[in-house]
Amino acid sequence: MEDKDAAYMQLALEEARAAGAMGEVPIGAVVVYEPIDPATRRPLADPRVIARACNRRETDCNPAGHAEFAAMLEASRALGAWRLSGCTVYVTLEPCIMCAGLMHQARIDRCVYGAPDPKAGALGSLYRINEDDRLNHAFPVTAGVREAECAALLKDFFAQKRAAAKEAKRLARQAAQQKETLR
Numbered sequence: 001m002e003d004k005d006a007a008y009m010q011l012a013l014e015e016a017r018a019a020g021a022m023g024e025v026p027i028g029a030v031v032v033y034e035p036i037d038p039a040t041r042r043p044l045a046d047p048r049v050i051a052r053a054c055n056r057r058e059t060d061c062n063p064a065g066h067a068e069f070a071a072m073l074e075a076s077r078a079l080g081a082w083r084l085s086g087c088t089v090y091v092t093l094e095p096c097i098m099c100a101g102l103m104h105q106a107r108i109d110r111c112v113y114g115a116p117d118p119k120a121g122a123l124g125s126l127y128r129i130n131e132d133d134r135l136n137h138a139f140p141v142t143a144g145v146r147e148a149e150c151a152a153l154l155k156d157f158f159a160q161k162r163a164a165a166k167e168a169k170r171l172a173r174q175a176a177q178q179k180e181t182l183r
Contacts (some may be wrong), residue, residue: 002145004047006113008032008090009146011049012014012114014154015067016092017056027055027093027155029067031075035086036109049069051075066101067091072106084108092150094121094143100129104137114150 006065015028019032034047039171053070057063068091077080084106089095095103095152100122103111105130123141130139 003136004143005090005142008049008088008111009092009114010151011052012067012090012092013146013149014151015054017053019056019067020153020157022054022056022059024055024058026093026157029053029091031071031084031088032088032150033075033079033086034088034097048080062070064098066096066099068095069102069137072102072108076106082106090145093117094123094125096120097122097127099127100127102155103139104129104135106159107137108139108140110140112145114144114146116143116147 009029012028015030016026017028019028020026029052031051032047033050035044036042037044051071051074053067053074055065055067056070057065059065068089071091072089075084075087086106086109087106088110089103089108090112091099092112094115094117095111096117096121097120098109113123116125118125120126124143126162129135131139132138
């Protein structure tokens with residue numbers, strides 16, 4: 001399963017790169033559908049990607065524009081159902097409370113993520129929505145798949161953002177100084 005997980009995470013990484021190219025935080029997600037016979041626990045069909053998405057919060061001015069949220073909505077449309085049984089969600093960053101809650105509500109079979117999110121992660125870092133026995137659905141989580149690549153995308157993105165902000169401040173100071181010398 002690890003090889004399959006790494007291959008599907010590669011698709012999520014492609015989505016994350018697309019988000020970064022748009023100026024969005026580089027997070028990507030894919031949903032893989034593999035229906036299982038509940039009696040035998042054997043696959044009924046080959047696994048297939050039914051949804052792909054990247055972060056679009058800034059682009060769409062949408063607070064729910066997270067990659068995994070959008071991918072699950074697309075998966076629901078593809079299956080014609082709100083229940084995502086038989087689905088695994090692959091995402092490059094550990095889901096937040098909102099997205100983990102949607103995974104619970106959609107009854108996904110499993111979530112696989114790349115990098116942990118110590119500030120907002122809801123599937124292991126801060127919360128464990130997926131295994132809270134007060135809820136009516138639990139699902140397994142596999143963490144750390146292609147973690148270094150997922151984390152590097154985020155680290156590089158924010159380093160570039162900080163460098164651009166620093167350069168903008170420097171240019172503003174320089175323009176202010178030139179204006180002052182012209183007086």
